[in-house]
Amino acid sequence: MENNRGRGNASGRGGNDKRNTRGGSGRDGQKPSYGKPGSFAGKKPYGDKPWQLKKAEAKKAKEAAKPESDEIRLNKYISNSGMCSRRDADMYIQSGNVKVNGQVVTEMGYKVKLTDKVEFDGAVIKPEKKEYLLLNKPKNFTTGGDAEKGLRHVSELVKNASTASLEPVGRMDKNTMGLLLFTNDSDMLRKFTQPNQKSFKIYHVSLDKNLKSEDFEKMSKGVELDGHRLFIDEISYIENSPRTEIGLKLRTPNVRVVRSIFESFGYTVVKVDRVFFAGLTKKNLPRGNYRFLNEQEIINLKNI
Numbered sequence: 455m456e457n458n459r460g461r462g463n464a465s466g467r468g469g470n471d472k473r474n475t476r477g478g479s480g481r482d483g484q485k486p487s488y489g490k491p492g493s494f495a496g497k498k499p500y501g502d503k504p505w506q507l508k509k510a511e512a513k514k515a516k517e518a519a520k521p522e523s524d525e526i527r528l529n530k531y532i533s534n535s536g537m538c539s540r541r542d543a544d545m546y547i548q549s550g551n552v553k554v555n556g557q558v559v560t561e562m563g564y565k566v567k568l569t570d571k572v573e574f575d576g577a578v579i580k581p582e583k584k585e586y587l588l589l590n591k592p593k594n595f596t597t598g599g600d601a602e603k604g605l606r607h608v609s610e611l612v613k614n615a616s617t618a619s620l621e622p623v624g625r626m627d628k629n630t631m632g633l634l635l636f637t638n639d640s641d642m643l644r645k646f647t648q649p650n651q652k653s654f655k656i657y658h659v660s661l662d663k664n665l666k667s668e669d670f671e672k673m674s675k676g677v678e679l680d681g682h683r684l685f686i687d688e689i690s691y692i693e694n695s696p697r698t699e700i701g702l703k704l705r706t707p708n709v710r711v712v713r714s715i716f717e718s719f720g721y722t723v724v725k726v727d728r729v730f731f732a733g734l735t736k737k738n739l740p741r742g743n744y745r746f747l748n749e750q751e752i753i754n755l756k757n758i
Contacts, residue, residue: 525565526581528552528572534581536619536638537574551575582618586747586755587636588731590739593629597622612636612744623647624707632657632728633736636744642755646732647707653758654687656730657702657712662722664697669719679714686715698724732758 526534529543532552537543543552550558553573554566566572572579595608605628612620620636623646637643645651676685688703702712713723729736733754739745747755 525567528554528559528564528566531566531572531581532574532579533640534584535572535574535579536582536640537579539641539644546574582638584639584642585616585618585620585637586639586642586752587612587615587620587744588734588739588747589634589636589744590736590741591626591631591634592742593631596628597625597634598627608634611742615744615746624709626709626728630709630712630726630728631741632726633731633734634728635731635734645758649707651707651758652705653732654730655704655706655728655732657704658692658725658727658729659700659702659712659716659723660725661698661700661716662724665691665700665716665721669721673715673719677715677718679711679718684711684715703730 528547529540532538532543532546533540538546544562546552547562547564548560550560551574552559554564555571568581589608589611591608591611594606595611596605597608608622608626609620618638620638621643623635623637623643626632626634635646646653670689670691673686674689676683678684684704684706686702686704688701690701691697692699692701700716702715704712709726709728712726716723734747734751
């Protein structure tokens with residue numbers, strides 16, 4: 455299974471401009487041509503009339519000069535602060551748990567300024583810039599509350615990355631390695647932990663013995679775990695590797711099921727490495743390192 459894929463797309467359009475270079479009408483009295491009907495050859499960007507061009511330019515200038523509003527909706531303000539999603543913020547607002555400048559606000563769509571004092575459940579909150587960070591998690595770090603058992607928390611690995619309160623998206627046990635997303639975007643956190651979310655994850659799994667062909671076929675048709683049917687999108691042997699090395703493609707956000715799938719067939723899982731998460735890969739990201747997502751990657755995550 456190939457874990458890193460790239461796509462590229464380039465296109466171009468062109469055409470021969472058949473206009474008469476003498477200007478006005480040609481010697482035969484015909485008007486100059488701007489290409490064949492239906493083609494883009496020689497066409498003017500805003501039509502033949504000068505006022506169309508002026509109108510388009512005026513519209514662009516007006517949009518560029520329009521000042522940005524210094525007010526945002528209260529539910530967005532709360533969401534940006536990392537307290538909860540916008541939907542949950544509406545519930546808190548309606549229940550009277552939010553104050554603006556000392557006054558309880560229950561009005562839906564209420565707008566506040568960044569200079570206003572907003573209290574959420576008695577605590578003053580401030581909106582944060584949304585940040586998205588990708589970590590290639592090593593072993594022996596956990597996302598759970600097991601620090602008291604002597605295990606180190608993944609937050610140690612990204613503590614110097616930002617002053618924002620970044621949280622891991624989903625859970626990952628100490629023995630599972632690979633891609634782990636961090637963010638202070640509560641909507642994103644909620645989205646990627648929903649059982650019905652659609653994003654793909656790909657895992658490189660190492661077993662204690664070769665995966666039998668008959669077990670491979672059974673797994674490819676789905677498995678029964680704790681009374682629930684789990685659909686496997688794709689399973690494959692890793693190319694040019696022993697048959698102990700398996701690629702597994704799933705949608706579920708629950709990492710633990712990866713081990714459960716193979717253990718239900720009598721195999722011991724030696725290693726689990728998440729190499730692909732919702733379009734993100736480990737390319738140029740060594741184990742234990744992190745990086746911030748670029749603008750296009752953030753857009754892609756929001757559109758999943």
